[in-house]
Amino acid sequence: GAVVSQHPSRVICKSGTSVKIECRSLDFQATTMFWYRQFPKKSLMLMATSNEGSKATYEQGVEKDKFLINHASLTLSTLTVTSAHPEDSSFYICSTQGTSYNEQFFGPGTRLTVL
Amino acid sequence: ILNVEQSPQSLHVQEGDSTNFTCSFPSSNFYALHWYRWETAKSPEALFVMTLNGDEKKKGRISATLNTKEGYSYLYIKGSQPEDSATYLCAFKTGGLSFGAGTTVTVRA
Numbered sequence: 333g334a335v336v337s338q339h340p341s342r343v344i345c346k347s348g349t350s351v352k353i354e355c356r357s358l359d360f361q362a363t364t365m366f367w368y369r370q371f372p373k374k375s376l377m378l379m380a381t382s383n384e385g386s387k388a389t390y391e392q393g394v395e396k397d398k399f400l401i402n403h404a405s406l407t408l409s410t411l412t413v414t415s416a417h418p419e420d421s422s423f424y425i426c427s428t429q430g431t432s433y434n435e436q437f438f439g440p441g442t443r444l445t446v447l
Numbered sequence: 448i449l450n451v452e453q454s455p456q457s458l459h460v461q462e463g464d465s466t467n468f469t470c471s472f473p474s475s476n477f478y479a480l481h482w483y484r485w486e487t488a489k490s491p492e493a494l495f496v497m498t499l500n501g502d503e504k505k506k507g508r509i510s511a512t513l514n515t516k517e518g519y520s521y522l523y524i525k526g527s528q529p530e531d532s533a534t535y536l537c538a539f540k541t542g543g544l545s546f547g548a549g550t551t552v553t554v555r556a
Contacts, residue, residue, distance in 0.1 A: 374548060375451070375536070375547055434481075436493070
């Protein structure tokens, strides 16, 4: 399957700052990428679907101005958490859709802690 | 938000024993059910993608069954080994994936 990397793996930031998380598809041209968030002891929740060259589609309840997604190339999607607050502290993980609609390959995730 | 539930939340298994756990999902508008194996600090690893009612898939000592009419899937681990310790996630496909909270399996040597 496709290899997906995320950077950084962990980040700690101060409240009010913005944090950018990168998701790279290393060996596969990813037209579609997905961003998920995991709350403590909860399941992964889909935040948005990112399509290369177009605007991301956000799930209900996810603030698009808070979580900016850019998918400018077939190998890179970025998630920027703007004006981060402690409640944004979470585990963020991305995935790419493979050649088949049913395939999804995940990155290792990013742990964000906002102080 | 689709309701995908997994049970139990966690279980402990003695090495060599077999075990199984469930995933329940909406039975309407079914497209596909995914199973992933997730170890700490690693990427979730795809185990199975199941699409047909009555499907049964196998990968080594791990197998899964699917009942789309009643909305459940079972994952079985035969002869558990310590390396099987992980969180097993199921997910319902609707564009992105709607995940259950996972079943964390700990295999004791």
